[in-house]
Amino acid sequence: MLINSETIIKDTDELIRRRSVDVELPVSDEDRQLLMDMLKYVDESTIPEIAEEKKLQPAVGISAIQVGVPKKMTAVILKDEEGNKVVEYALVNPKMISNSIEKAYLDTGEGCLSVAEKHEGYVYRSARVKVKAYDLLQEKEILIKADGYLAIVLQHELDHFKGVLFYDHINQKDPFYQDPAAQIIE
Ligand code: CO
Numbered sequence: 611m612l613i614n615s616e617t618i619i620k621d622t623d624e625l626i627r628r629r630s631v632d633v634e635l636p637v638s639d640e641d642r643q644l645l646m647d648m649l650k651y652v653d654e655s656t657i658p659e660i661a662e663e664k665k666l667q668p669a670v671g672i673s674a675i676q677v678g679v680p681k682k683m684t685a686v687i688l689k690d691e692e693g694n695k696v697v698e699y700a701l702v703n704p705k706m707i708s709n710s711i712e713k714a715y716l717d718t719g720e721g722c723l724s725v726a727e728k729h730e731g732y733v734y735r736s737a738r739v740k741v742k743a744y745d746l747l748q749e750k751e752i753l754i755k756a757d758g759y760l761a762i763v764l765q766h767e768l769d770h771f772k773g774v775l776f777y778d779h780i781n782q783k784d785p786f787y788q789d790p791a792a793q794i795i796e
């Protein structure tokens with residue numbers, strides 16, 4: 611599937627609010643291809659020359675519903691400053707099995723490929739999560755214990771399965787409300 615700024619669905623499309631369903635295992639060729647295309651999108655989106663040529667908006671993650679497929683699949687790639695991948699997952703049916711009471715938020719706020727307008731404010735999430743999933747890259751079930759930025763990214767992506775967008779979490783009355791007990795992620 612061609613994935614770019616023109617094919618990624620936006621929050622103006624009701625489909626973005628649709629709930630995603632479990633992917634049948636073993637993963638079909640069609641689902642596998644889609645998830646690998648999603649992973650490729652995320653990878654290429656942070657390589658400036660390719661991103662410009664293919665009209666890719668930079669991202670660290672994408673979920674299948676964002677290309678109009680309501681299935682529980684998410685691709686995540688985190689890179690260091692040199693552009694080396696430090697985290698790479700192609701997750702099928704990821705499920706959060708536990709999450710900390712302690713909260714965390716990105717001090718820059720969050721963004722999303724499906725959200726064009728600016729929504730400023732802090733998005734409070736759990737500081738630590740455990741996520742169980744089938745990882746297509748390792749071809750096995752894995753347990754991810756995440757904190758910091760990765761924990762935020764995973765929760766953002768898993769929200770997409772429920773049709774939830776990051777700005778749904780922003781305090782409408784006080785978008786920059788600071789909870790002193792929460793971790794600030796820079
Ligand atoms: Co998003």
